[in-house]
Amino acid sequence: MNRRDFLRYLSMGAAAGLTLPLEQVLAAAAVPGNTGANGRVVVVGGGMAGAAVAKYLRLWGGTGVKVTLVEPNAIYYSNIFSNKVLTGDTTLAKLAYNYTALKKNYGIEVKTTSVTAIDPTSKQVKLADGGTLPYEHLVLAPGITFDALSVSGTIGNKAKIVHAWQAGPQTVSLQAQVKAMTNKDTFILTIPPKPYRCPPGPYERACVVADYLTRVKKGGKVIVLDANNGILAEPNNFGKAFTSIHKNITYVPNAILNSIDADTGTVNTAVGSFKGKVINAIPAQRAASIITQSGLGLANDTTGKWAGVDLLSYESTAVAKIHVIGDSHASGQPKAGHIANAEAKVCADAIVRAMRGESPNPNPRTNSACYTPITKTTASWLSVAFKYDPALKTMVPAGAGVVESATINKDNYEEMNKWFSNLMSDTFA
């Protein structure tokens, strides 16, 4: 705190006749006073989308916007960079984020519990701890849930088949399995049909595991069984990585997963059966269960798996005053953390405007960048910007559309670390 802030602290306390703790005054300095927006917002889910919307509702809406964030976990583990945990290049502890800054710097109330039901008539949510919370706007940012896989075998062997597509205990389990591989072993990765969380993520995982096997184990193979008909993201860079950088990767398209025999390590697909020591099966995905099982028709896109929203405000097309952001909603935008942060800002802005009786911004823009480690020291990247198309009522690529880096190099790897640190600070700090 500098001298000017300290004098401000004293004058604020004197004017208000209050003796506020220093932290609260500093927090008040970050959040503006009443901006004309008043109301209560409940945010469900404290991941990439939920943490960002909570922060920006306060930063842009000011003290009149009361924000409560409901999240069952006290610690959020970033999925971004979690592939590097598998190879020992980082740890889950280094990818851990808490909610202290959101509480302290922006005055967000955080409840460490889950939302179990939504009542849009009385405008309140039920909590797993027995409580209820009223809202004027509800923002759902609960991420994804996974469809069941057909896996046979003993309980012990079945437990080894993990997706590790939500950073946490499964990431640790898969890391141990990769570490135990020998130079004769095969790692099988199955990719679900699109849309799934993080389009380049599985290809990135194949690269870092293949690199680890070559560098550390001096041998070992990776088989990528992709349910899609080709590489979905960065086809040039991953195509190059699979053919000339990591010669120990075999890429198999159209490999729709049928079943897994965990006892024999056999993966049965539409294009044949494959055997491996470690099977990393990423299941098909849909919006988190609070959306698909709410009974409110929130999962109302054409597939019934994702929430349909008005992309000017991310308000549900099924239920008024409920907004859905991040991986749970349906749009042409990728399911990724960077763009979840951008969607959160569009949503926060629209809610603050609505509280002031204004219309949402008619021209929202979002963007996504994704850096992908290809080896322990090199990376590539992918970026795309979106603009709103009023005729189609959807977000369409703007400018050059999807762009991938021309090269895979060390500079990209260094940029990647900076990009990650900025994105996570903008979301959680």
Ligand SMILES: Cc1cc2nc3c(=O)[nH]c(=O)nc-3n(C[C@H](O)[C@H](O)[C@H](O)COP(=O)(O)OP(=O)(O)OC[C@H]3O[C@@H](n4cnc5c(N)ncnc54)[C@H](O)[C@@H]3O)c2cc1C
């Ligand atoms: C291996 C991997 C690598 C990735 N790499 C990148 C990358 O390089 N760049 C990028 O942009 N994206 C990347 N992603 C994707 C990114 O992690 C997700 O797109 C992003 O986390 C989505 O944000 P979200 O807020 O929608 O969901 P999440 O971040 O999953 O957050 C959802 C939160 O909601 C909570 N929740 C769920 N249900 C409830 C409930 N009923 N009540 C209260 N809380 C609830 C959950 O506990 C969770 O904390 C990667 C993903 C993976 C798996």
